[in-house]
Amino acid sequence: MAEHAGNEIGSMRAVAHVPKFDGTNHREWNYQLHLSFQGMEIDQVVTGTEVLPEEVTQTLSS
Template sequence: MANQQMIENHLRDVNHVPKFDGTNFREWNFELQMIFQQLGLLGLVDGREGHTLPEEETKAF
């Protein structure tokens, strides 16, 4: 139940973000960056953290 409430709170945090319409990139981008920073996800989203890719499997044919 607490997890569901946390998800709902985060959804309310994005209500003020304008929908991206192709002309408002600066405002849209800034608002999303602030939300990601508030949630502790900015480093993950911009690639500074958690940047490990799975190793490719090599298959012998």
């Protein structure tokens, strides 16, 4: 549980530099967010090109 909390704080720090989306800065906001996701190695999960394996999904739903 404590490990999860540490990961969450690390994730927040990884996106802290990303400017808030204000309706006029989509290109910069999107680019910075994408770079942050790449740094956390979750970009493929976020874009939907990588999903949980079926065996893990079945275990989670059981």
